[in-house]
Amino acid sequence: MPDKFVQAQLSAMLMGAVARIKANHKELSRLDSFGGDGDHGSAMLRAADAIAKTVSGAKKKATKDLLSDTAWAVMGIDGGATGPLLGSFFLGMSDAAGKGKSLDAKGLSALFISGLEGVMKNTPARAGDKTMLDALIPAVEAMQTGAKAGAGIPDCLKSAADAAAKGAETTSKMKARFGRAKNLGDKSIGNKDAGAVSMSLIFKGFSEGVESA
Amino acid sequence: MPMKKFVNKPEDLVSELLRGFALANADKIKVLDNNLVVRARPKAKNKVAIVTLGGSGHEPALSGFVGEGMLDISVPGDIFAAPGPPKVIEALRMANRKAGVLFIVLNHAGDVLSSNMALEMAKREGLNVRKVLTHEDISAGSRKNPTDRRGLAGCLAVIKVAGAAAEKGKSLEECAAIAERMEANLATLAVAVSAATHPATGGVIADVKEDEMVVGMGQHGEAGGGTQKLKSADETAAIMLDALIKDLKIKKGEEVLAIINGVGSTTLMEQYIVLQSVKKVLDRKKIALARCLAGEFLTVQEMGGFQMILGRMDKELLSLWDAPCHCPAWSVK
Numbered sequence: 001m002p003d004k005f006v007q008a009q010l011s012a013m014l015m016g017a018v019a020r021i022k023a024n025h026k027e028l029s030r031l032d033s034f035g036g037d038g039d040h041g042s043a044m045l046r047a048a049d050a051i052a053k054t055v056s057g058a059k060k061k062a063t064k065d066l067l068s069d070t071a072w073a074v075m076g077i078d079g080g081a082t083g084p085l086l087g088s089f090f091l092g093m094s095d096a097a098g099k100g101k102s103l104d105a106k107g108l109s110a111l112f113i114s115g116l117e118g119v120m121k122n123t124p125a126r127a128g129d130k131t132m133l134d135a136l137i138p139a140v141e142a143m144q145t146g147a148k149a150g151a152g153i154p155d156c157l158k159s160a161a162d163a164a165a166k167g168a169e170t171t172s173k174m175k176a177r178f179g180r181a182k183n184l185g186d187k188s189i190g191n192k193d194a195g196a197v198s199m200s201l202i203f204k205g206f207s208e209g210v211e212s213a
Numbered sequence: 214m215p216m217k218k219f220v221n222k223p224e225d226l227v228s229e230l231l232r233g234f235a236l237a238n239a240d241k242i243k244v245l246d247n248n249l250v251v252r253a254r255p256k257a258k259n260k261v262a263i264v265t266l267g268g269s270g271h272e273p274a275l276s277g278f279v280g281e282g283m284l285d286i287s288v289p290g291d292i293f294a295a296p297g298p299p300k301v302i303e304a305l306r307m308a309n310r311k312a313g314v315l316f317i318v319l320n321h322a323g324d325v326l327s328s329n330m331a332l333e334m335a336k337r338e339g340l341n342v343r344k345v346l347t348h349e350d351i352s353a354g355s356r357k358n359p360t361d362r363r364g365l366a367g368c369l370a371v372i373k374v375a376g377a378a379a380e381k382g383k384s385l386e387e388c389a390a391i392a393e394r395m396e397a398n399l400a401t402l403a404v405a406v407s408a409a410t411h412p413a414t415g416g417v418i419a420d421v422k423e424d425e426m427v428v429g430m431g432q433h434g435e436a437g438g439g440t441q442k443l444k445s446a447d448e449t450a451a452i453m454l455d456a457l458i459k460d461l462k463i464k465k466g467e468e469v470l471a472i473i474n475g476v477g478s479t480t481l482m483e484q485y486i487v488l489q490s491v492k493k494v495l496d497r498k499k500i501a502l503a504r505c506l507a508g509e510f511l512t513v514q515e516m517g518g519f520q521m522i523l524g525r526m527d528k529e530l531l532s533l534w535d536a537p538c539h540c541p542a543w544s545v546k
Contacts, residue, residue: 039411080290084297084323084327
C-alpha cells in the first residue's frame with residue numbers, strides 16, 4: 001500500500017463508508033428512536049446512496065471537486081440535520097484540498113481537520129454534548145497523531161476508526177444537549193448517540209475501503 | 214404491530230403527498246418538479262416575497278400556508294426532516310427580487326442548519342434575504358434563552374401578519390419588523406395524550422401512558438416535561454393558558470389571539486370545547502379574546518393532543534390578521 005493517495009483510493013475510502021452505512025442503517029434508526037424520530041438510519045442510507053452516485057460518476061475529478069460534489073450530494077438528501085452536518089464535513093475537506101492528485105497521511109489529516117472545522121462552524125455543539133463530534137473529534141486527533149509519527153494512510157485510518165468507535169461508545173454515558181434528544185434530559189443517558197455511531201461507521205468504512213483498494 | 218396507514222412505498226411518501234396536495238388545491242398552489250411549492254398565481258414582483266422550509270408529515274403545514282396573503286414558496290423536506298441547503302438556496306434564488314425576501318424559519322436543529330447554510334450562499338450571491346426565526350414554545354426554554362425554544366404552530370400567526378404586510382406593499386424591513394413583533398408576542402404550549410407513528414419507519418413517536426397527558430411535547434414527540442394524570446378540557450386549558458399568560462406577562466384589559474391547533478387524532482369537537490374553556494379563563498382574568506381559531510394547521514400524524522397558541526395583539530397586528538388570504542389550509546375573505 002503506497003502512502004501517496006490517488007483518486008481511486010479516495011473513491012475506495014468513500015465507498016468503504018457507503019458499505020458500512022448500508023450494512024448498519026437499521027441499527028442507526030433504532031438508536032435514533034430513543035431521542036429522535038427513529039429515521040437517522042434512513043437519512044444515512046440516502047446519504048450513502050448520494051455518495052455512491054457521486055463517486056461512480058466521478059471518474060476523473062480532482063480531489064477538491066470530488067469532495068465538494070460529495071458534500072452537495074449529501075446536503076441534498078433532505079434529512080434534517082444529518083445532511084447539512086455531514087455535508088459540511090465533506091465541504092470542509094474540499095476547502096483544504098489542493099489541486100494535486102496525490103495525498104499523503106499528513107495531507108489527508110489536514111483535510112479531516114478542515115472537515116471538522118466545517119462541522120464545528122455549523123453547530124454550537126462541542127465535545128461531550130452527545131453528538132457526532134464525540135466520534136469525529138477523537139478520529140481526527142488520532143489521524144493527526146498517526147500522521148505526525150510518520151505512519152502511512154492505512155495505519156492512520158485504522159487508529160482513527162478505533163478512536164471514533166471508542167468515542168461513540170462513550171456517548172452512552174453522556175447527556176444530550178443538542179438536537180431533539182436534548183429534550184429527554186437525563187433520560188438520554190444509557191444509549192449511544194446515533195450521529196456519533198454514524199461517524200464511527202464512516203471512519204471504520206474509510207479504513208476498510210483503503211485496506212481493500 | 215404493523216403500521217395502519219394508507220401509504221405506498223416509504224420512499225415515495227413525500228412526492229406522492231405533494232402530488233395529491235397539488236391536485237386538491239390546483240386553484241391555489243403548484244408543486245414544481247423540484248418539489249418546491251409555489252403560488253398558482255405569483256405575487257407582483259414589486260412586493261416582498263415570503264419563503265419558509267420544513268419537514269413533511271405535518272400537513273397541512275407548512276405548504277398549506279402558500280397562497281395569496283401568506284407564503285410565496287415553501288420548501289418541503291422529507292418526513293419530519295428539514296430539506297437540505299441545495300433545495301433551500303434554489304427557493305431563495307427563485308424568490309429573490311429587488312423588494313427582498315423574508316425567510317421565516319422554525320427553530321429546529323435541521324431547519325436552522327439548512328437555512329443558515331443557504332443564507333450564507335445567498336449572501337455570497339448577493340440575494341436580498343432577511344431571516345426571521347420563530348421560537349415560541351415556552352416549554353423548551355426561558356425567554357432569556359430564546360434559541361432553546363422550538364418553533365411550533367405559532368408560525369401560522371407570524372406568516373399571516375407578515376404575509377398581509379407584504380401584500381400591502383410594505384418594505385422588507387417593515388415586514389421583518391412586523392414578523393418579529395408578532396413572534397415576540399407569541400407563546401405556544403403543546404399537550405399530548407397519545408403517540409404518533411412515523412409513516413416511513415413505522416416507529417412509535419412519543420408514547421404516552423393510557424391515563425396520562427404530557428404538557429410541553431413538541432411536534433416530533435420531543436418530551437418537554439410535565440407528565441401528569443389526564444385532566445378535563447377546562448382543567449387542561451386553565452393549566453396551559455396560565456403558563457402562556459405568565460410567559461407573555463399579559464395583563465387585564467389586553468387583547469389576545471388564541472389558536473387551538475389539533476395535532477392529529479384529537480377531534481375538532483374537543484378543539485372547540487377547549488377553545489370555549491380558553492374563553493372562560495380569559496373572561497375570568499378580564500383579558501379580551503380578540504381573535505381565535507380552532508383546527509388542524511400543523512399536525513403530527515395521528516398524535517393525540519393539541520397546541521395552544523396565545524398572542525398579544527395590537528391594532529396593526531389585528532388588521533393584518535383580518536386581511537384576506539387564500540391558502541389550502543386557511544382562507545380569510
